Amino acid sequence: MNAADTRHRILMTAMELFWEKGYGSTSIADILSRSQVHSGSLYHFFPGKQDVLVGVLEMYRDGIGEMLLAPNWEGVDDPIDKIFALLAGYRTHLIVTDCTYGCPIGSLALEIHEPDPVVRELMAANFTNWSTAIAGCFDAAADRLPPGSDAKALGEFVLTVMEGAVMQARTYRDIGYFDRNIAVLRDYVTTLLAAAKRDSFA
Amino acid sequence: MNAADTRHRILMTAMELFWEKGYGSTSIADILSRSQVHSGSLYHFFPGKQDVLVGVLEMYRDGIGEMLLAPNWEGVDDPIDKIFALLAGYRTHLIVTDCTYGCPIGSLALEIHEPDPVVRELMAANFTNWSTAIAGCFDAAADRLPPGSDAKALGEFVLTVMEGAVMQARTYRDIGYFDRNIAVLRDYVTTLLAAAKRDSFA
DNA sequence: GTCTATATACTGATAGAC
DNA sequence: GTCTATCAGTATATAGAC
Numbered sequence: 001m002n003a004a005d006t007r008h009r010i011l012m013t014a015m016e017l018f019w020e021k022g023y024g025s026t027s028i029a030d031i032l033s034r035s036q037v038h039s040g041s042l043y044h045f046f047p048g049k050q051d052v053l054v055g056v057l058e059m060y061r062d063g064i065g066e067m068l069l070a071p072n073w074e075g076v077d078d079p080i081d082k083i084f085a086l087l088a089g090y091r092t093h094l095i096v097t098d099c100t101y102g103c104p105i106g107s108l109a110l111e112i113h114e115p116d117p118v119v120r121e122l123m124a125a126n127f128t129n130w131s132t133a134i135a136g137c138f139d140a141a142a143d144r145l146p147p148g149s150d151a152k153a154l155g156e157f158v159l160t161v162m163e164g165a166v167m168q169a170r171t172y173r174d175i176g177y178f179d180r181n182i183a184v185l186r187d188y189v190t191t192l193l194a195a196a197k198r199d200s201f202a
Numbered sequence: 203m204n205a206a207d208t209r210h211r212i213l214m215t216a217m218e219l220f221w222e223k224g225y226g227s228t229s230i231a232d233i234l235s236r237s238q239v240h241s242g243s244l245y246h247f248f249p250g251k252q253d254v255l256v257g258v259l260e261m262y263r264d265g266i267g268e269m270l271l272a273p274n275w276e277g278v279d280d281p282i283d284k285i286f287a288l289l290a291g292y293r294t295h296l297i298v299t300d301c302t303y304g305c306p307i308g309s310l311a312l313e314i315h316e317p318d319p320v321v322r323e324l325m326a327a328n329f330t331n332w333s334t335a336i337a338g339c340f341d342a343a344a345d346r347l348p349p350g351s352d353a354k355a356l357g358e359f360v361l362t363v364m365e366g367a368v369m370q371a372r373t374y375r376d377i378g379y380f381d382r383n384i385a386v387l388r389d390y391v392t393t394l395l396a397a398a399k400r401d402s403f404a
Numbered sequence: 405g406t407c408t409a410t411a412t413a414c415t416g417a418t419a420g421a422c
Numbered sequence: 423g424t425c426t427a428t429c430a431g432t433a434t435a436t437a438g439a440c
Contacts, residue, residue, distance in 0.1 A: 229432080229433065229434080230433080230434060230435080231432085231433080231434090241434095241435080241436085242436090242437095242438095245434095245435070245436075249435095250434075250435075251433095251434070251435090
């Protein structure tokens with residue numbers, strides 16, 4: 001068991017636990033027992049609990065492409081389809097966890113009320129990576145959207161809808177709330193596409 | 203200082219603290235010191251900390267009309283305007299707190315990962331009251347919306363957008379994220395109104 | 405109903421042998 | 423780098439006098 005292994009195992013375990021129970025409700029003892037690591041080892045790699053959180057947020061930030069986008073976009077070419085394929089990925093997560101687990105970054109963002117600047121900026125960076133990826137989809141479909149459409153704002157809006165939809169599905173323990181929200185978003189996007197088409201005939 | 207006063211002061215203080223610091227980070231000691239109540243008194247009224255939370259959630263649930271809707275809808279008659287007036291109220295909260303405090307229910311909903319059924323259902327009831335109020339606005343404007351519009355789903359969607367917009371503004375500490383999200387929602391609602399008008403001429 | 409003192413459990417973090 | 427033992431602080435909750 002080399003050093004990189006131990007450090008990595010700590011981070012993977014912490015990632016799991018923060019997702020399941022949140023940051024505040026996860027104790028160092030929880031991380032130690034599940035990862036089969038002893039106190040001395042953890043504090044050898046990390047000065048304190050918050051530094052474990054920083055490590056986890058960096059993993060999310062650096063892994064968004066491989067861990068999140070690639071699996072959901074496999075075999076999906078149309079940029080608009082990609083947007084809803086990603087949202088479908090979140091739906092699957094909700095389903096397999098009985099509407100218990102949602103977006104880990106969103107949960108942390110609302111749980112930690114006064115985050116250290118380092119933590120806050122990492123959460124923001126995660127949001128930016130996410131909404132920028134969606135903005136890229138809107139950019140790729142720019143010729144099918146009304147002229148002057150703000151891809152960045154639309155990317156942020158899709159993130160907003162995902163987070164809100166997850167929040168409601170979790171609170172009600174009912175996937176119907178997620179589905180209805182995504183259906184409204186779908187209606188909006190359809191409307192944008194139709195408006196652009198209508199204008200192009202005018 | 204009569205009993206009702208003490209109980210009420212505990213709940214008002216807890217409401218403040220849960221909003222500022224969250225549920226987990228608020229200790230009973232915090233509530234006691236700020237409310238100037240002693241341990242024995244609090245435990246006389248509430249069996250435990252979670253029961254204080256239940257009391258707070260009941261206050262939100264019972265006070266949504268007087269505390270939230272009435273102030274934001276004063277002098278606003280048009281149902282569509284009411285929707286955006288309520289959202290403007292959340293914007294004001296963000297502004298006066300330097301983008302620190304958002305929706306108290308949303309924060310609790312994402313902070314508490316495994317809530318007791320009582321707590322979860324009270325959070326859900328708060329969401330339902332909110333989105334039902336908005337659905338009422340869409341109902342009142344039904345004749346200006348495309349036929350067959352789902353007012354309930356639209357009410358839930360507006361809640362979603364509010365929560366997501368607040369989450370991003372808080373995480374970035376930047377009201378611009380809130381404003382852009384609401385602007386996109388405004389565009390969507392405008393589109394709905396225009397589509398209905400166009401259809402009525404067809 | 406209010407107040408003080410305190411029980412008990414658990415928290416993040418540390419010291420020092422190996 | 424790993425392991426054990428443990429510290430000091432704080433959490434929720436309680437007991438019992440008034």
